[in-house]
Amino acid sequence: MLLPAPSDVLLTLVQGLKEGTLLLAFFSSLRRILVSFTLALTLGITGGLMLGRIFWLDRLLGSLIIALQSIPSVVWLPLALLWFGMGEGAIIFITSLGATWTMIINTGAGVKRIPPLIIKAAQTMGVSRLQLFTRVIVPASVPAILTGMRLAWAFAWRALMAGELLSSGTGLGQVLMMGRNLADMSQILAVMVIIGATGVAVDGFIFRRLEERVHRRWGLTG
Amino acid sequence: MALLRLQKVKKSFFGHKGEEIEVLTNIDLEVKQGEFVCLLGPSGCGKSTLLNIVAGLLSPDAGAVMVDGQPVGADRVGMVFQEGGLFPWLTVLDNVAFGLWVKGMGKKDARAKAREYLRRVHLEEFAFIYPHQLSGGMRQRVAIARTLAMDPPFLLMDEPFSALDTRTRRLLQQELLHIWQQTRKGILFVTHSIEEALLLADRVVVLSGRPARIKQEVTLPFPRPRDLRRPPFVFWEEELKSLFGEERDGQEYSQTFYDRALSQTAVLPAARPFVGRSV
Incomplete structure (x- = not known):
């Protein structure tokens, strides 16, 4: 048998949610991604704003960051395991790493795309350097930051699952691996359904909505 | 008292090969309180550079820019751009x-x-x-x-109406004159339209092509609203056109031509469908 019957998968899913094993795994993964994502946003937005505004920094690090972004984050896992041991630390490290590069690149590109006219207009109104940053550069980059967040979320979710598959703990990825060890295909597929549904739900209900709202306000929708 | 005073302002940029390109040479310009001055010049002649210097966004290589007797700073003048620049x-x-x-x-x-x-x-x-x-x-x-x-004591306007259709432009020109008459601020208004300059300005300053210097100043002590078909304006229009014509490039020419064609058809009743009159 290649695949279990859909009814079996559904049964396992409902049972797992009822008993709480799948739910527990889900919340454990959710907690990890929230920590990692917050970390990635903080680092990524800060880095992106700096790279977008500081010319020499961009020249120095810009292409390096693009190169780093093209490395799948799970590749960092062996190194992370050596640094942090078989635990939370390693998983959070690779998950945030996956999102951080994208966040830096998108935010930086957004800052560089701000029309010079807007900056000039603000300067003729006498903004200080700090005000220019907080009241013009940051809000003007919001659409790019949101796009970055969507991508970063997708990258982080993938990295998290890869990380969990390969290390110990109680996340969805680990339940997936458990299914393999028990040769329980319906459990594997039930977890895959949860992983897919979570990815779609977060993107659709949170990020896409936020992005659409901002685009409507700015008049960026066609 | 001069609200804005430019003395011997010079500015150069460096080209791709490091060669020096002189954009402005020896610009002397004064705008008094409550005076409406139009700066007329071919595109690419350095009007915007001059305006950026007056706005304090660029510093001149030589010469002085004083607003209200003090060196210019970014917040001492108000600037209106061609495309709004709204947030x-x-x-x-x-x-x-x-x-x-x-x-x-x-x-x-x-x-x-x-x-x-x-x-x-x-x-x-x-x-x-x-x-x-x-x-x-x-x-x-x-x-x-x-x-x-x-x-601000002083307004800078960088072709603020040039991206608008003719009718909207006329409307905004009237509104601007009205506001200006109420507030009596000094205005330095850059345009490449002779008509616009004649409609609005107390004084028209004509710039030459690059490097820009002041080619001529024309004082227009006539009341507003102005009818450009009347003799003094017809005369000045021809005069400015001949002055300006030597510098004019193709785009400028068609713009002016388009303006004129429209302003002439607007005289005919048939060409004014927007006059709301119930029949």
Whole structure:
């Protein structure tokens, strides 16, 4: 048998949610991604704003960051395991790493795309350097930051699952691996359904909505 | 007393091969309190560079720029740009209030004052929508309101109406004259349209092609509203055109030509479908 019957998968899913094993795994993964994502946003937005505004920094690090972004984050896992041991630390490290590069690149590109006219207009109104940053550069980059967040979320979710598959703990990825060890295909597929549904739900209900709202306000929708 | 005084202002840029390109040479210019001065010149002649220098966004290589007897700083003049430069993330009201917040005024006071200036440009009922929902002409009116709200002693306008259709442009020109007559601020208005300069200015300063220097100054001590078909303006239009013509490039020519064609057809009753008259 290649695949279990859909009814079996559904049964396992409902049972797992009822008993709480799948739910527990889900919340454990959710907690990890929230920590990692917050970390990635903080680092990524800060880095992106700096790279977008500081010319020499961009020249120095810009292409390096693009190169780093093209490395799948799970590749960092062996190194992370050596640094942090078989635990939370390693998983959070690779998950945030996956999102951080994208966040830096998108935010930086957004800052560089701000029309010079807007900056000039603000300067003729006498903004200080700090005000220019907080009241013009940051809000003007919001659409790019949101796009970055969507991508970063997708990258982080993938990295998290890869990380969990390969290390110990109680996340969805680990339940997936458990299914393999028990040769329980319906459990594997039930977890895959949860992983897919979570990815779609977060993107659709949170990020896409936020992005659409901002685009409507700015008049960026066609 | 001169509100704005430029003395021997020079500016050069460096080209791709490191060669020096002189953009402005020895510009002397004065604008008095309450005076409306139009700067007329071919495109690419350095008008915008000059304006950026007056706005304090660029510093001249040589010479002095004084506003109200003091060296220029970014917040001492108000500037209106060709394409508005409004902030898309702020409502119309907050766009006007922005400059006041920057100056340290409280949010509530700033909004109240912004509302007052929106009323002046007849956009009060659009206070809570976003700039992209406005037409080009309305956006320029917001830009004007935003600049006026800062109450600068002096206004710089960089071809503020050139991206608008002729009818909207005429309307905004009238509105600007009205506001100017109320506030009596000095205005330095850059344009490449001879008609616009003749309609608006107390004085027209004609710049030459690069490097820009002042080619001629024409004083127009005539009351407004002006009818450009009347003798003094017909004379000055021809005069400026011949002066300007030597510098004119193709785009400029067609723009002026288009303007003229439209202003001439507007005389015919048949070509004025927008005059609301019930039959």
